[in-house]
Amino acid sequence: MNKSIVIVLISCCLFLKVNAQIDPSLLKIQPKDTVKNALNMDAVYNRPFIGVNKMPVSLGGYVEANWQHLGTDGVSDGHQFQFRRLTLFVASTIGKRIKFLSEIEFEPAEKEIGIEFAAVDVEFHPLLNLRGGMILNPIGAFNQNHDGPKWEFTDRPISATQMLPATWSNVGFGLYGKTYSKNWMFGYEFYLSSGFDNSIIDNNENKTFLPAAKQNSARFEETASGTPLFTGKIAARNNKIGEIGLSYMGGIYNKWQDDGIVIDDKRRLDVFAVDFNTTIPKANTYITAEWAWVNVQVPSTYTQQYGNKQQGGFIDIVQPIIKRTILGWKDAVINIALRAEYVDWNVGKFNVTLTNIGEDIWSIMPALSFRPTSQTVFRLNYKYQQQKDILGNPPSKTGGFSFGISTYF
Amino acid sequence: MKTKFLIVLYIIFAVALSQSCSKFEPVAPDEGEILDGPVEGLSFDQNRQFLAGDVAFNDEIFTSQTGLGSVFVATSCGSCHAGDGKGTPFTTLTRFGQIDTTGNQFLHLGGPQLQNRALPGFTPEQLPQGATFSKFTPPANTGLGFLELVSDADILAMADPTDANGDGISGVPNYNYLPSFIQPFTSAIPQGGKYIHRFGKKASAYNLLHQTVNAYNQDIGITSTFNPKDVYSGNNIDPEISDQTIHNVVFYLQTLKVPIQRNSNDAEVIKGKNLFTQIQCSSCHTPMLKTGVSNIAPLSNKIFFPYTDLLLHDMGSGLDDGYTEGSAMTYEWRTPPLWGLGLSPKSQGGEYFLMHDGRAKSIEEAIQLHSGEALQSKNNFNQLSQENKNALIKFLKSL
Numbered sequence: 001m002n003k004s005i006v007i008v009l010i011s012c013c014l015f016l017k018v019n020a021q022i023d024p025s026l027l028k029i030q031p032k033d034t035v036k037n038a039l040n041m042d043a044v045y046n047r048p049f050i051g052v053n054k055m056p057v058s059l060g061g062y063v064e065a066n067w068q069h070l071g072t073d074g075v076s077d078g079h080q081f082q083f084r085r086l087t088l089f090v091a092s093t094i095g096k097r098i099k100f101l102s103e104i105e106f107e108p109a110e111k112e113i114g115i116e117f118a119a120v121d122v123e124f125h126p127l128l129n130l131r132g133g134m135i136l137n138p139i140g141a142f143n144q145n146h147d148g149p150k151w152e153f154t155d156r157p158i159s160a161t162q163m164l165p166a167t168w169s170n171v172g173f174g175l176y177g178k179t180y181s182k183n184w185m186f187g188y189e190f191y192l193s194s195g196f197d198n199s200i201i202d203n204n205e206n207k208t209f210l211p212a213a214k215q216n217s218a219r220f221e222e223t224a225s226g227t228p229l230f231t232g233k234i235a236a237r238n239n240k241i242g243e244i245g246l247s248y249m250g251g252i253y254n255k256w257q258d259d260g261i262v263i264d265d266k267r268r269l270d271v272f273a274v275d276f277n278t279t280i281p282k283a284n285t286y287i288t289a290e291w292a293w294v295n296v297q298v299p300s301t302y303t304q305q306y307g308n309k310q311q312g313g314f315i316d317i318v319q320p321i322i323k324r325t326i327l328g329w330k331d332a333v334i335n336i337a338l339r340a341e342y343v344d345w346n347v348g349k350f351n352v353t354l355t356n357i358g359e360d361i362w363s364i365m366p367a368l369s370f371r372p373t374s375q376t377v378f379r380l381n382y383k384y385q386q387q388k389d390i391l392g393n394p395p396s397k398t399g400g401f402s403f404g405i406s407t408y409f
Numbered sequence: 410m411k412t413k414f415l416i417v418l419y420i421i422f423a424v425a426l427s428q429s430c431s432k433f434e435p436v437a438p439d440e441g442e443i444l445d446g447p448v449e450g451l452s453f454d455q456n457r458q459f460l461a462g463d464v465a466f467n468d469e470i471f472t473s474q475t476g477l478g479s480v481f482v483a484t485s486c487g488s489c490h491a492g493d494g495k496g497t498p499f500t501t502l503t504r505f506g507q508i509d510t511t512g513n514q515f516l517h518l519g520g521p522q523l524q525n526r527a528l529p530g531f532t533p534e535q536l537p538q539g540a541t542f543s544k545f546t547p548p549a550n551t552g553l554g555f556l557e558l559v560s561d562a563d564i565l566a567m568a569d570p571t572d573a574n575g576d577g578i579s580g581v582p583n584y585n586y587l588p589s590f591i592q593p594f595t596s597a598i599p600q601g602g603k604y605i606h607r608f609g610k611k612a613s614a615y616n617l618l619h620q621t622v623n624a625y626n627q628d629i630g631i632t633s634t635f636n637p638k639d640v641y642s643g644n645n646i647d648p649e650i651s652d653q654t655i656h657n658v659v660f661y662l663q664t665l666k667v668p669i670q671r672n673s674n675d676a677e678v679i680k681g682k683n684l685f686t687q688i689q690c691s692s693c694h695t696p697m698l699k700t701g702v703s704n705i706a707p708l709s710n711k712i713f714f715p716y717t718d719l720l721l722h723d724m725g726s727g728l729d730d731g732y733t734e735g736s737a738m739t740y741e742w743r744t745p746p747l748w749g750l751g752l753s754p755k756s757q758g759g760e761y762f763l764m765h766d767g768r769a770k771s772i773e774e775a776i777q778l779h780s781g782e783a784l785q786s787k788n789n790f791n792q793l794s795q796e797n798k799n800a801l802i803k804f805l806k807s808l
Contacts, residue, residue, distance in 0.1 A: 069430040074437020198529065202477075204470040206484055254529065264530035301533045303526045304499070305484055352498040358758065382433065391491055391499065391758035397435035401426060 039187045039235050040245060040275065041138060041176060043145035044101060044117055048375055048408045049091055060089040064148040066404025070383065073396050083108055084148070084404075087116070097123035102134075105167075116169050127177035131191070134220075135172050138189045138233040139249040140290045141275035142166050148406035152318050152337040152369040154381050155402070157290070158361060159312035159343045164271065164292055165211035170194045170229065171220050185237040194219045195229025196253035196269055201298050201306040207345045207359060207390075208296050208306045210269075213253075225252040225266070242278025242287075249273075253296070267297035289315040305390065307346030307357065314341035318369075329372035337367040346390060358392030361385065376407035441669040444551045444749055444756070445493040448666045450707035455664065462661025465654050466490075471629050476649030478630040479531040479641040480524035486658065489547040489628065493665060494749065494756025496547025498767050502628065505542035510736050515540050521734070522627040524640055531641070541731035541739075545610050546767035549749045549756070553608070554663030555713045556746070557616055558700035561598040561605050567695060567718040578692045578782045580720030583612035583743070585735035590635040591619050596701055606735055607719045610765045612743035613734035617659045625650060664705060667713055668749035672807045681804025684797055688789035693722055693744045693782070716747035716808065725780025728764070740781060751806035772805050773798075 038046065049058035064084040070076060084107070091101040102118035119133035136144045142160035146167050160166045172193025179186050196213040203212035213219065223229075233247035250270040257263060273292035279285065291313030298308045318337040326332035346359040363385035370378045381402045386395040440446070447459045467487035471477035482502045483489050489500040503523040506515025513520045518537040527533040536542060564582055572579040584603035587593060593604055594616070608614035614623060618635075625631040630640050634652055637645040672678050685691055694716040703709040721741040729740035737743075742765055750772070753761055761771050769775035779787045790798065 069434075071431060071434030073435055076431055076434060198473075201529070202472045202474075204472060204475075206470040206488070267529070299527075299529045301527050301531075302529055303481075303484060305488065350499050352501075355758065355760075384435075389491055390488075391497055391756070393491055393758055394755055399434045401430050401433065403423075 039178065039185060039237055039243060040141040040145050040277075041178075041187050041189055041233070041235060043147070044103070044136065045091070047089060047147065049089065056094070057090065057092040060091070060408060061087050062147055062149050062406060062408045063087075064154075064404065064406040066154045066402050068154070068400060068402035068404075070398055070400035070402075072398040076400070084154075087147070094120070114169075116167050125177070127179055129176050130173070131176060132173040133171070134169050135174065135191055135193060137168050137170060137172075137191060137193060137229070137231040137249055139168070139231055139247050139271055140164055140166075140273040140292055141245055141277070141288070142290060143168050147408070149375055149377050149408050151406075152316065152335055152367045152377065152379050152381075153339050153365055154379060154404040154406075155365070155383065157314040157339070158341050158363065159292060159314055160290060162209070162211060163294060163310050163312045163343050163345070164273070165214055168210075168214070172228070172231075174231075183239040185239075185243075187235045187237075188233065190230075190232045192228040192230060194223040195225070195251055197224035198254045200253060200269070201296060201302070206305055208294070208298070208308070208310060210271075210294065224255040226257065227252045229253075240281070242276060245273075245275040247273045247275070265299070267299075268295075269297070270295045284320050286318040287315065289313065304346070304348075304350060304357065307348060307359070309347035310343070310345055311347055312341070312343030314339055326370075326372070332373070333371045335367075335369045335371070337369060339363075339365040339367070341365075356392065357390060358388040359390040361387040376405070378405050379403070441671045442752070442755070443492065444549060444665075444668055444752055446666050448554070448664050448707045451664060451705075455660075455705065458657055458660045459664050461654075462657035462659070465658050466661050469654075471631060473528050476629075476631050478524070478526075478528045480527045480533050481630040481640075482522070482524055482526060482628045484629065486624065486629075490550050491756045493550040495549050495753050495762065496767075497757050497760075497762050498546070501544050501546045501762075501767055503536070503542050503544050504732060504734070505536055505540040507733050508541055508731060508739060509733070513734075519640075522640075524627070524630065543610075543730035543732035544766035546762055546765065548610075548745065549668075549753075550662055551665045551749055552667035552713065552715060552746070553617055553665065554703075554705070554708050555667060555698070555700055555711065556607065556715060556717070556719065557663060558703050558708055559607070559698050559719060560596045560701045561594070562596065563698065564605055564607070564719050565598060568720055576689070576692060577785055578689075578722065580693065580718055580722050580744070580782075581741075582606075582719075583721055583735040583737050585613065585615075587615055588619065588636075590622065591615055603736070607743070609734070610742060610745075611734040611737045612719065612721055613737070617662045618655070621655055621659050621662065625655070663708065667715070668752065668808065670714070670748075670807055671751065672803075675803070675807070677800045678804045678807045680797075681800035681802070681807075684793065684801045685804060688793070688801075689786045690790075691716075692786070693718055693720070694747050695744075714748060717744045720744060722783065723781035724783060727778060727780050730766075747805065748808050750808045772802055 047060055049060040051058045063086045066082050068080050086106045088104045093099045100120050103116045105114050105116050115134050117134055117136050119131050119135050122130045138144055143166040170193035172191045174191030176189040197216050199212040200210050201208055203209050229251040231249040233245055235245035237243035252266045253269040254267045256266045271294050275290040277288040294310040296308050298306050316339045318335050320333050320335050322334040342362040344360040346357045348357050350357055365381050365383045367379055367381045385398040388395045470485045483500055489496045504521050506520030507513040515537055519534045524534045568581055569579050570581045582605040584600055585606050587604055597604055606612050606615045608620045614620040622635040626636045631649045632639055632646050633648045633650050633655055639646045695718040696714050696716055700708055700711045721737050721743055723740050724742045731739050733739045763769035763775040764778055769778055776787055776790055
């Protein structure tokens with residue numbers, strides 16, 4: 001795994017070195033308006049790439065860094081400077097209707113280098129494409145559309161990254177396709193892939209936590225349950241109304257047999273999500289929202305600390321307020337934005353008291369962003385968040401500012 | 410010109426924001442409204458050990474990978490003591506198998522504690538047939554270091570086994586043998602090889618090391634060099650937690666601050682405090698105790714107000730579950746400290762779960778459950794006017 005990453009990195013470096021002497025005018029930038037997508041499912045290719053002359057390989061990537069000063073109940077760690085991630089894309093057209101794209105992410109704080117996406121796409125027909133490799137499971141919208149420069153907020157949505165496990169990549173194969181009709185666009189995606197394991201209900205978060213399975217890199221070679229995780233999504237877009245997506249991900253998640261010997265019951269995980277985005281005409285107000293429901297079978301003899309139901313989501317509202325030439329940048333945009341989000345980590349009641357289980361979080365985040373181009377964003381955020389423990393005791397309150405930059409390159 | 414002005418304005422705004430950002434962050438709750446935090450006066454190195462213990466106690470979640478279970482009650486220390494306060498029925502544990510001073514007759518069947526939860530793929534313990542049991546709701550942690558330093562002589566001075574003063578109250582200490590990993594206090598006054606224990610509902614834990622080791626083992630299923638016995642298999646296995654971590658947690662518990670009384674100058678609170686003594690609540694819930702000498706300076710030779718005598722009292726048949734520990738009778742319970750009582754709902758999900766098993770949903774209900782040696786005090790309370798009852802309750806909520 002690490003070896004393959006090193007090979008890819010060396011390849012990228014060699015490629016850059018070889019081309020360092022060439023005339024910059026030969027570098028052909030293929031910009032994309034990364035704020036407005038066709039469909040969410042197109043997000044992996046809807047990125048700005050740099051192509052070199054007539055070479056079949058394009059490069060791209062993005063970087064995110066920020067300062068923040070947050071405090072919880074009067075206690076703050078002070079000024080924090082964070083390098084969130086550096087992501088590199090390499091795309092190539094291998095042959096007629098066969099293409100490849102990879103996304104490699106470096107997260108120094110997590111000491112993590114990961115391949116988030118590395119898949120070969122083969123187009124048989126616009127309605128029938130085969131994708132195989134390391135895929136991004138299309139649950140909700142954020143998992144496939146997570147690039148930092150696309151968002152007005154430094155923090156990724158809680159529901160998408162901590163309840164759903166974005167970015168959630170697995171080895172798998174599947175089919176996708178799109179069709180158009182006047183103002184309408186329809187798309188579908190279906191994948192079978194590797195998946196989760198028992199850590200989602202046995203982890204140091206002390207709650208049902210799907211992202212815990214991301215720590216298990218063995219999933220790229222061995223599926224814990226021995227059964228595929230199914231992920232499917234259908235989406236429809238009307239150019240005047242917006243896009244809605246309905247997605248599902250589910251399967252057996254736990255290791256129930258080892259060496260042919262049954263060691264546990266089979267337990268399922270089922271996730272449903274709905275996502276929506278639109279741009280209100282004239283006002284150009286951009287709205288994107290996502291909500292998901294997680295159902296996990298947890299043994300009744302285990303602890304209710306690990307819930308069998310979760311739900312949560314977010315809504316982002318982005319309003320451009322100035323669009324003109326600013327400091328020499330043509331069509332630079334200043335936005336005001338607001339994110340509201342909520343997650344209930346443990347939906348249900350305590351068996352012993354029949355009172356509601358707490359364990360929820362909500363947050364609001366007003367923002368001011370400046371986009372000198374659509375590919376670069378400076379963002380000033382203020383976060384206010386309240387989080388309750390499992391017993392529903394008075395919430396801990398967190399608040400503070402962050403300022404960051406994120407850009408494609 | 411306008412652009413330059415905007416740039417200057419932006420820089421001024423950014424600098425001002427970075428220098429004043431803490432003004433926009435949630436403020437700390439009043440010190441008297443929370444139970445956690447260290448006692449004042451710790452040295453830098455003691456603060457470091459307190460923080461290490463705080464992390465181990467509140468943040469370390471045990472999993473199957475780190476030794477949880479295989480059968481257990483809770484996944485972490487903090488699960489049972491949210492904010493270092495009292496627990497709830499969710500984390501209430503069950504002890505079983507001992508009915509008199511001859512010891513626990515069900516140790517071979519999983520006693521003394523029922524591990525009622527199990528990792529996936531394992532089966533939790535079941536209560537053995539014929540075993541009597543009692544449920545214990547987790548207590549608050551605050552001020553435990555002060556209680557640990559009350560001398561045996563002071564505890565014995567409060568005891569009155571034969572009710573020599575004729576007040577109907579005859580507190581006794583819980584004497585028991587020490588486990589091999591416990592060193593007795595230098596001020597200990599043993600009796601027939603047994604030592605005065607003081608922590609727990611039945612006062613069956615000698616000190617905070619004893620309590621901590623037992624809790625890791627019986628509550629979470631974590632073995633240590635102090636207690637290597639696995640609660641699931643019954644076999645001695647490798648330690649699943651370091652000695653240093655246990656010492657850090659013990660230090661954390663020793664150096665948690667005492668609860669701070671609120672509204673102590675309120676006239677009604679003062680009136681309630683006087684009534685508390687008048688109706689003889691203070692005969693068991695002794696307001697003031699003192700610590701002995703400690704190598705932790707802020708704990709040494711201090712006067713403090715826990716409202717307990719650390720002794721066992723007959724609480725009547727209504728609270729007799731038919732289960733006991735050490736030399737306590739089944740109807741005897743150690744006087745619980747009342748400090749922090751008013752903050753209980755902040756760790757119990759907005760409700761009260763009082764008495765040893767959380768059966769009382771209010772302070773008034775808890776008072777009505779008193780009997781035995783406390784019968785006269787309860788009767789005295791019931792004869793108070795409503796105004797005086799309210800004052801007494803207000804005083805208790807101020808603790």
